[in-house]
Amino acid sequence: MADDVTYADIKFSRVPRNEDPTITLSPILPYVWRTSTDWESRLEEKEGELGRYRNESERHESETEKYRKKLESIFCVDPLTQERKQQCCPEGWKGGDSGRCYYVSTDRRAWESASHFCSSVGAQLLEINDKREMMSLRNLIQTYEYWIGLSRKENGVWSWVDGGYLDRSMGSVSQEGVEYDHGKCAKGIRTSNRISFSAAVCTKNYPWICEGESGKVWLPPQSVFTESLF
Numbered sequence: 017m018a019d020d021v022t023y024a025d026i027k028f029s030r031v032p033r034n035e036d037p038t039i040t041l042s043p044i045l046p047y048v049w050r051t052s053t054d055w056e057s058r059l060e061e062k063e064g065e066l067g068r069y070r071n072e073s074e075r076h077e078s079e080t081e082k083y084r085k086k087l088e089s090i091f092c093v094d095p096l097t098q099e100r101k102q103q104c105c106p107e108g109w110k111g112g113d114s115g116r117c118y119y120v121s122t123d124r125r126a127w128e129s130a131s132h133f134c135s136s137v138g139a140q141l142l143e144i145n146d147k148r149e150m151m152s153l154r155n156l157i158q159t160y161e162y163w164i165g166l167s168r169k170e171n172g173v174w175s176w177v178d179g180g181y182l183d184r185s186m187g188s189v190s191q192e193g194v195e196y197d198h199g200k201c202a203k204g205i206r207t208s209n210r211i212s213f214s215a216a217v218c219t220k221n222y223p224w225i226c227e228g229e230s231g232k233v234w235l236p237p238q239s240v241f242t243e244s245l246f
């Protein structure tokens with residue numbers, strides 16, 4: 017007798033892989049919202065700080081450039097490269113038509129001391145070689161008597177500090193008011209239309225004028241530096 021076989025229908029339903037009816041997003045949405053808002057707030061705060069730092073940096077750069085230019089104008093030297101600027105007179109000096117620099121003192125010294133001062137700043141006591149320079153200097157100076165780089169040698173000849181003789185076309189040295197043996201140094205006297213030369217006792221104290229090439233004269237007096245930089 018053949019075995020009896022019973023058939024049954026079995027049905028399976030497919031559940032989507034990502035679907036879990038027990039999980040809901042509703043409780044975490046407020047947290048996500050608060051976190052997002054908090055990060056946006058922090059980002060805005062950091063952007064504000066960055067803007068303040070940027071403004072501060074620009075201000076420092078501006079001040080640095082201002083002081084760099086000030087130092088450059090005082091010393092005629094680029095503080096970054098240490099290169100000397102040509103055709104530049106340091107602060108405290110005056111530029112003339114000849115392209116040279118002139119320091120007109122407000123202090124008073126004896127002739128020898130004044131000469132040493134000029135040497136210490138890369139210059140020499142004033143030497144006047146032509147009438148154009150004389151008229152240019154006349155417009156620079158304010159008072160009337162200054163030591164210049166002219167003195168009388170043992171042979172009685174007036175000569176400049178560089179050894180050259182006084183050109184007679186520029187005038188002569190007056191001995192008025194001083195004994196010949198004592199008046200061995202010359203001062204320049206500002207008149208209405210020129211600078212005249214007059215003998216004086218070398219130990220007398222007068223203001224003085226230094227001159228030098230624009231690319232060689234250096235430090236102004238310390239008082240000029242401290243007052244002008246700050």
